[in-house]
């Protein structure tokens with residue numbers, strides 16, 4: 445019985461060492477090396493090549509090495525076995541740090557002061573809005589969205605959230621589905637996207653959505669922070685909204701194409717902050733520990749945790 449590591453873009457040998465330390469009795473094999481396909485009971489994947497997981501007759505589960513599973517469902521030949529993802533307090537905390545940091549940057553007009561410093565301008569503008577007067581709207585109220593909402597509330601922001609299914613969360617204004625979208629956007633000065641990429645959410649952050657955001661709030665116009673997935677956003681529409689002045693700024697951690705191509709206009713746009721899809725890196729050791737624990741659960745006949753629903757795509 446073995447664990448197959450199927451990943452692209454990561455140092456697979458480092459992962460082999462991590463899993464070997466966690467699961468000393470389980471051989472760890474690597475896609476691309478010769479191995480007995482019948483021996484593979486478990487797969488740990490990050491962006492495995494399309495179709496590479498078919499023909500594993502004893503496969504019992506696939507583990508995403510990240511919180512997102514869109515990279516798995518992108519494989520049209522993904523085996524029909526349970527799929528589990530990473531839910532890790534360390535990752536969640538890091539994402540909330542990112543969201544709070546960038547909301548505070550907009551609240552405290554830091555991009556403007558960065559520019560003033562570059563231009564040696566001393567403009568001690570006294571128009572500093574209070575956090576309570578700035579409405580943050582979080583799209584996606586799952587593990588990450590709910591934690592970010594709580595931490596933004598601690599900072600004093602007026603926070604609301606939007607999800608697929610209706611939710612009641614103490615102290616949080618909640619909206620759901622397409623019915624709740626218009627009212628949610630209309631009360632949003634900073635839109636934070638922490639949605640998964642699914643067929644329903646692909647291209648959601650487009651011209652129509654951006655046009656629905658609140659104009660005339662205390663920040664002088666709306667801002668966008670997307671740390672969900674690049675496929676959620678239509679980059680041409682974000683640029684057009686910035687050009688039109690209906691969007692004041694955007695912080696993007698994720699992109700339609702990653703790495704972001706060097707000729708992308710997003711890199712040099714003065715109102716855009718680019719981070720290289722690292723809003724919430726998790727400790728690799730923590731991920732290996734988590735997945736090893738999941739394998740031990742299965743081996744002990746216990747149910748998997750953090751299983752995703754292939755029908756919903758997250």
Ligand code: NDP
Pocket residue numbers: 511512513535539583584585586587588589606607608609610621638639640641642644645671672673697698721722723724725758
């Ligand atoms: P969860 O599955 O816990 O939460 C997803 C949330 O999105 C849920 O509230 C869900 O609604 C909502 N949602 C899904 N589809 C829709 C829809 N069609 N309309 C409205 N709401 C919808 O995921 P996590 O919070 O753990 O992670 C979210 C995403 O963050 C990941 O999928 C990944 O893409 C991204 N991510 C990015 C990282 C980075 O470094 N940039 C790091 C880690 C994750 P409901 O509650 O009703 O089910």
Ligand code: OXD
Pocket residue numbers: 509510511512513530724725
């Ligand atoms: C993830 C990510 O999904 O890092 O974990 O994007």
